[in-house]
Amino acid sequence: GFTVTSQPINTLIQSNIMHETGIYVKQSAPVLIAVSRSVSVIGNLMFNIPRAAVNINDGFYGNHTISWNVMFNTVRETSDHGPINTWDRQPFLTDGRQTGVPSLWQHQSYIHHNLLFNNYNSFYPIDHDDGSCFYEDSYNFQVYGGKKNYLGHSKMDHHEIYVYPDTKSSQGTGVCIADQAPQRGSSGWNETWIYNTCVLYSSVVPYNLWYCETDDLFVPYLADNQIYIPSDKSVQFQCKVHGISKNLSLEQWQSYGLDRGTVVQTAPNIQTVIQWGRNMLKTTV
Template sequence: MPRAAINVNDGFYGNHTISYNVIFNTVRETSDHGPINTWDRQPFLRDAVQSDVPSLWQHTSYIHHNVLYNNYNSFYPIDHDDGSCFYEDSYNFQVYGGKKNYLGHSKMDHHEIYVYPDTKSSQGTGVCIADQAPSRGSSGWNEVWIENTCILYNSSVPYNIWYCDTANLFVPYLASNKIYIPSDTQVAFTCNVNGTSAQLSLDQWQSYGLDIGTTVQSAPNIETIIQWGREMLQNTI
């Protein structure tokens, strides 16, 4: 497939559901896309906040119970690009990619499994979360990443959160996640501390109120990961 398999342009109205698909071998002739691609560049008037009352807010769309392979030239399994907002992503088994937010807001990711996102490294994609260009009052607000599982293959750096600064934190809400890193490595959460980029341990990261309830453990074998995916997809609705 030359480009994305599923594309949602400008999220028109919202209230879309993308579920129970297996998508792979996309973006073979282009780049900077993914198996599922979304953007919100053009606002529309809708009635999402109150019936019959125009609003620029849209209904939430749902992406759940998909198996997504981020191979070939894909950047992210679910490429929420260019202002994407009002999405709930859950129970997806995503291989070779993590979560993306670029200039968007109001997205929740929960109960996802991300497998080896660090095997793809284009434009900072090789992490569990890439939160790009957040700006107070414009983008990056109301982003939620909770109760997810992310298994890193080589890296021990789970997040790429642009402009992270402990003196003025503006990051997604992070909690109760399970992060797995290679054995004999130490997790490193990258953020500015006192004006200097620092590599924080889990305890240090959590001391700022971030990722409360999150654990970091050594990565399991691939058979275990596949079993986790099978159980998630078969035993949840």
């Protein structure tokens, strides 16, 4: 049923150490959120896992919070996943908007202040896959990966730090943001990426925006970001101009109204980047 009494609600999973899971089942996670309301996963340590550490299985109701966790050594025995993985493959009826009245309304969920290592076979630290929508991701320190949207919409990423995402290269990874398969009317709309910091290790290409075409722009809203690239190199924003693939400078890119307020600078040393993470994750809310 769609009513509040028939699903888990206001579940708190806090201050646990979870590791060496998946002995018998690889398609598993220490935390699986499915057909549930308002689940909070706070202050946990998760590592040595065959697949995701946290998997949000659907878009039922929402209002979940994933915060102040440390996750590493995930996706060790599978692939195409991340420490945090989300799906939203079908609509659900709930009475989330008005008690007793079914609707497709979905509350926003929040992922913030996590330390995420995208090592082993992980594709993205926060893998928003298969139609995921209505998320706000903020103040996460993400190592070896960037942002992903695949067939979803209505997600905001702000004040994130992405470190060396270009050390990964599978399925369009290796960039600060990958916006995959946007389709007008069903996906790709209301995607926002602002006030983020991304440090590239060797690449000068920060984005992988599928179907980018300046004559008919349908890309995330990008603004006020800080992108760092190796010294003595020039950034390249890849997009089609009048049907021809081009590598654009920051000035050319911004001339189309994109990434206003964004700056590109030479990458600092790793000690500086680590200190950024310490400062951010010490912040209280």
